[in-house]
Amino acid sequence: MNILLVDDEPLELEQLEYLILKKFPNWKIFKAQDASIALQIVKQHDIFLAFLDIQIPGKTGLELAKELSQSYTIDIIMVTAYQNFEYAQTSIRLGVVDYITKPIIEDELMALLNRYERIGRYSEQIVNALKIIHQEYSEKLTLNYLASKIHINPAYLSRKFQEEVGMGFSEYLNDFRLKEAQKMLIEFPDLSISTISERCGFNSQHYFSQIFRKMTGQSPRDYRLRETFH
Template sequence: MRVLIVDDEPLILNGLVKIIGEAAPLGTEVFKANNAFEALDLMKDYMPDVTVTDLHMPEKNGFELIEAARDNGLCDRFIILTGYDEFDYVRKALRTGVVDYLLKPIDKNEIAVLLARINQELPSEADQECSGHAKRILAYTKTHYMNDLSLDHLAELMNLHPNYISSLFKKVTGETFVSYLNAFRIKEARKLLRSQRQLSVNVIGKKVGFEDKHYFTKVFKKYTGMTPGAYREEGEAEGNADGGGTSGGFSQ
């Protein structure tokens, strides 16, 4: 099991590393980060099974870290630590879907029981390795979708066979790699068409990874039923109908 601990106070962070290292099941790897940004970078390399995070951190708090990690497929289990015994925080934590919510200072026995339970819920080693590969590949794809991506490129980067990656994509997403990549690119293109009206359709196509404007139009129409230009015009018409001028945005 891999555990990432995040806290912006060095003394507390080192104390947590010591306590959790002693309380965690045998063979657990423990990593630490001083803030949410450092945590997200570490997640890309180590794909933790669970992240133990403080809530109150500067620039990006614990809830924002959880949201960013989940959006990028970097971690889906979280334990929140905070010194604030307030119901609103507990309620928000539960709505966020965290594993548990613990108050500082943490109880060693309590965290030991919690980590043991999580360890038992983890898939077998073979399934875990497969899941780890899938998370890394999906995270990389979502972050670099605008680049020239291919199965061969991913295979070289991840040190895996292209056929393995192809099968893994189909198993995890239900789609082929190309279908998943194109769908993600079109989703981003739709956002830009509505929010960046000063950019031409051709420029937006290139921004999301389509060098050929005709291919971009073809793929966009396949996924949305209309051309990029028509999609933008529809958004403008909706904005004008609502009295919002040209400000109407797209969210997904």
């Protein structure tokens, strides 16, 4: 799996590379110190996951994230030295999957990377399907749409998804959406449950609350209260 790290500080790049390879020695790491080098790398290699520092010379990390998400299917994680609410909001709007703050804590990085652990063993077709789900989970995603995007038969994709991922497409999509909703409930206390439900791709707040309770044992509102004051 190809990973891109973008930071203008060579030591930060080396530390991040070291921590990632310690856990995933087979991943291939590409490094860039500014947006223009990063874009050249993305054009030449099929990058699955990118860590972008917000403060880089020329284009900012957020501007680069916007450009990458418009033209490529890449999971993007923002890295910032600032606990800034606006950065977090902008990141979510751009479809960034997560963000971490500097100095990077190894346990936090590993928790974030664990979701990609199995992906390294998936076939290219399933990797491409997951990339689209992670990027477009807020839209009305269907198995047929996904199959057409990666140019394979829907029935074949459904079977392959179940075999490799260990759950069906709909189950995985709902699970991913719920995890994103859990993060949003904590990180954006001012956003209404209805807005979070919509941003995570659920058709109705009622359905969202139903499956949220099924997964966590509590309502979205109770979950937010408990985690916020935990």
